[in-house]
Amino acid sequence: MVDTCVSGAYGAIRGGSSPPSGTILFLWYYQFMTKINESIDESWINALDKDIINLMQEKLNCINAERKNIEILPLEGENSGIYYALKITPFDKVKVLIIGQDPYPNKDDAHGLAFSKKSGKLPASLKNIFEKIKEDTGIVNTNGNLTNWARQGVLLLNRALTYTKSESLTKRNKYWEPVIKNITEKLINRNKPLIIILWGNPANDIEEFSFDREEIYKQKKVYILRSSHPSNMGNAKNTDLKDGKIKAFMKSSTFSKTNEILSSLNEFPINWQT
Numbered sequence: 001m002v003d004t005c006v007s008g009a010y011g012a013i014r015g016g017s018s019p020p021s022g023t024i025l026f027l028w029y030y031q032f033m034t035k036i037n038e039s040i041d042e043s044w045i046n047a048l049d050k051d052i053i054n055l056m057q058e059k060l061n062c063i064n065a066e067r068k069n070i071e072i073l074p075l076e077g078e079n080s081g082i083y084y085a086l087k088i089t090p091f092d093k094v095k096v097l098i099i100g101q102d103p104y105p106n107k108d109d110a111h112g113l114a115f116s117k118k119s120g121k122l123p124a125s126l127k128n129i130f131e132k133i134k135e136d137t138g139i140v141n142t143n144g145n146l147t148n149w150a151r152q153g154v155l156l157l158n159r160a161l162t163y164t165k166s167e168s169l170t171k172r173n174k175y176w177e178p179v180i181k182n183i184t185e186k187l188i189n190r191n192k193p194l195i196i197i198l199w200g201n202p203a204n205d206i207e208e209f210s211f212d213r214e215e216i217y218k219q220k221k222v223y224i225l226r227s228s229h230p231s232n233m234g235n236a237k238n239t240d241l242k243d244g245k246i247k248a249f250m251k252s253s254t255f256s257k258t259n260e261i262l263s264s265l266n267e268f269p270i271n272w273q274t
Contacts, residue, residue: 034060034076040086044183047091052182056083059179063162073103073163074110079147082161084112086183088150094187095153095267096258097196099203102160102169110163113156117144128230128237128249133272136255143274152270157183159202184208193221193265195258199249200229201241211245223261227252 036057037045045053060082063072074080081087100114109117115126122130122144130141150156159180160172185208187194198204204226214224227249229236237249259269 034064036060036083039076039081039083041088041090043091043093044086047186048182052179056179059175070164070166071107073105073107074112075107077111080111080118082112085114085150085155085157087112088147089153089155091186092190092192093153094155095193095195095262096149096270097155097157097184097187097194099196099198099206100156100158101200101202102158102172103163105163105165111145112161113146113150114158116146116150116156119145124232125230128232132230132250132252133255136253137259137272139272141272141274146274148274149270149272152268154270155187159206181208188217188220188222191220193262193267194223195261196222196224197254197258198224198226200231200236203229204241204246221265225252225254225257227254 036053039060040056048056063082064076066072074082074084076082098114103110103112104117104123108120109123111118115129117123117126122142126144133139133141146154146156157180159176160169161176161179162172164172188208196209198206198209203209209224217224226241226246228239228241228246230249231237238251240246240248240251255270255272262269
């Protein structure tokens, strides 16, 4: 993936130093086009800024072109895709936003929902999430595909919507930052109930979710639940953050608290069964 999408893709595919121009450029580019309204729910097209929708279309075309030479995950499919989270969770139905990092690094796992796995063996973080759900709500999960949550209004959104082996997470975050920022801004300003779940320092350090905005957001019925990341790395799941201001994941009650808030706002709670 490159910032100058067309020239980067063209150079990668043709081995040239510059893209075609005029009509030739359009015809070359057209072969890689997937219409954005086939990739996301129409409600997002109406909600997001038009320049962001155009940018999303451009990025999708670019990525489809680059896929001729490199693997970019998640792959596009019936139950998978870069914008899959926006396809199965409509804008006006979002009740919970869970911020993830980036897609799993292999095509058999990544499908466009943060923390969700298509099938097979559970990764450590997801095991810990399920352990906490059992402790917190009594629900036992073994299926790592979180589509059932998404269909209830849980937007499982990665900060980087793609994974490419050759690029750093920092670069991929920057590539997707305008899109993710517009999504979160529109959700926060809907004047509808929203619970934002942040796990780990990177998510908790996002400017839009800073501590000093929490009281302002509550006036908009937007609530932020914070904890450490559910990862085993560095014993993150058991480690408090910010000098104890943020509880360790395994000490939190994220899932029961989410439903408690939703119920208090006359919203249906989430069934955390997968």
